[in-house]
Amino acid sequence: MAGAGISTPSGIPDFRSPGSGLYSNLEQYDIPYPEAIFELGYFFVNPKPFFTLAKELYPGNYRPNSAHYFLRLLHDKGLLLRPYTQNIDGLERVAGIPPDRLVEAHGTFATATCTVCQRNFPGEDFRGDVMGDRIPRCPVCTGVVKPDIVFFGEQLPQRFLLHLTDFPMADLLFVIGTSLEVEPFASLAGAVRSSVPRVLINRELVGPFAWQQRHNDVAQLGDVVGGVEKLVELLGWKKEMQTLIQKEKEKVGRGSDPQLPPQPLRSLCWS
Ligand code: APR
DSSP states (O other): OOOOGTTTTGGGGOOOTTSSGGGGGGGOOSHHHHGGGBBBHHHHHHHHHHHHHHHHHTTTTTOOOHHHHHHHHHHTTTOOOOOEEEEOHHHHHHHTTTTTGEETEEEEEEEEEETTTTOEEEGGHEEEEEEEETBBBTTTOEEEEEEEOOOOOOOGGGGGHHHHHHHHSSSSSEESOOHHHHHHHHGGGSSSSSSOOOOEEESOOOOOHHHSSSTTEEEEEOOOOHHHHHHHHHTOOOHHHHHHHHHHHHHHHTTOOTTTTOOOOOOSOOO
């Protein structure tokens, strides 16, 4: 189970960290309250704040970090039943985890839907509009096209229902970089059998790790990259991890990253 905390080392702010989190830095968007930027009612009245934020979050501007590559290594070793992420930055895909293995519980920029005629489009079709500060319009009915990001109150993707079989089957649960504040995703932490160890890698104790601990819960508190790298070392996978990251970086260097069209290098810092 992953949240925005796995992408802060890549330069993408999370939502709730005091001061640095997205929800503490929305003054520029002129919205009534932070979560409005992800609310349909507000979006239909004024989609501009969301698309201004989308320009910053759009896949292609950031690179995965060790936390993403740890998930990729688990996948390569056939140990990863299924990554459930709340993140919309697409960095799990960029790290090489096949999209059909992923559950992107809060949606993705990879696809988009017209809010009027409901036609689906590849998200890539509207990158130019978003980067050019234009509201994406449906080529058929000219309705506003919204990336398939799950807004508050919207249904989660059908794939989220895979948890009904995955979590009872899991024999180990990682919870990485999330406040476990948002339902129904947060409740997944309690969906594994009581005999299954749950490992939290996060700055602070969250959710059931804070208020309903189990005897076999483990918490590695502190920076997510440091925590993951410590675990990788203990597992004896340090060399494999370094080789994987080097190989992926060379791919990007050759501009042949299958997940991303060649992108002008942009500042990795949050503007
Ligand atoms: N190392 C370790 N922990 C970190 C790091 C880091 N570098 N950066 C952030 N964290 C922790 C924070 O301390 C916090 O506990 O990650 C967690 C991030 O929590 P949120 O900002 O609430 O992000 P997330 O849990 O993903 O939010 C869930 O809320 O608004 C919605 O749809 C949005 O998917 C999002 C959902």
